[in-house]
Amino acid sequence: MSPLVLSILISSLSTGTIITMSSHHWLLAWLGLEMNTLAIIPLISKHHHPRATEAATKYFLTQAAAAATILFASTLSAWTSGQWSILHPTSLPVALLMLIALAMKLGLAPVHAWYPEVLQGITLPTALLMSTWQKLAPLALLLMMYNHLPQNILLTLGLLSACIGGWAGLNQTQTRKI
Numbered sequence: 001m002s003p004l005v006l007s008i009l010i011s012s013l014s015t016g017t018i019i020t021m022s023s024h025h026w027l028l029a030w031l032g033l034e035m036n037t038l039a040i041i042p043l044i045s046k047h048h049h050p051r052a053t054e055a056a057t058k059y060f061l062t063q064a065a066a067a068a069t070i071l072f073a074s075t076l077s078a079w080t081s082g083q084w085s086i087l088h089p090t091s092l093p094v095a096l097l098m099l100i101a102l103a104m105k106l107g108l109a110p111v112h113a114w115y116p117e118v119l120q121g122i123t124l125p126t127a128l129l130m131s132t133w134q135k136l137a138p139l140a141l142l143l144m145m146y147n148h149l150p151q152n153i154l155l156t157l158g159l160l161s162a163c164i165g166g167w168a169g170l171n172q173t174q175t176r177k178i
Contacts, residue, residue: 001046013039013133020137024144026074026084030067033105033137037063040134044122055121062114066104073097086144095149098141099157105138108157109164116168 016035023029037060045056073094074084081090100111107115119127146154 001042005042009039009042013129017133017137021140024086026070026077026086029086029137029141030070030074033063033070033141034067036134036137037067040126040130043126043129044118046126047123049121051121055118058114058121059118062104062118066101069097069101069104073101086141088148092150095145096153098145099149099153102138102142102145103157106135106142109161112161112164116172 012035016032016039018032019035020029020032023032041056041060044059045052076097077090077094078084080094081088104111119130122130
């Protein structure tokens, strides 16, 4: 991959994160998340290997499903309230749909099964980029919605992620998946 293409992908990755973190409008947040997704897919499949292609395909399908869920929940919220604001979700079902979609984007349990499989098929620098930078934008959206989400569901999601991650890590023989 040429340095120019790599710099364009890295700059669009950072631009997508900045757009998502600074937006208070669901469509702009979705646009930033999609910029992140579309910028990292060429980095995942940079090495022409069947594992990299499989990892890029799994990543794309999972992120597309999460993006469709975000669009559905934000449209439902705009339909019921008349506004696209992130800070004011209209109802509990909308907030739960957003929570599920953001958990899928973050790779939290119980919607985490795609994450170790994608990490197994990519290079270590790309895995590091995906495990750190890619998580900033969905985490910022989750923190913006924190006051409007049921605290017991957030606590359950956190405990479930920690327990499943720890137990699955004990039985794992491949170091990269851990």
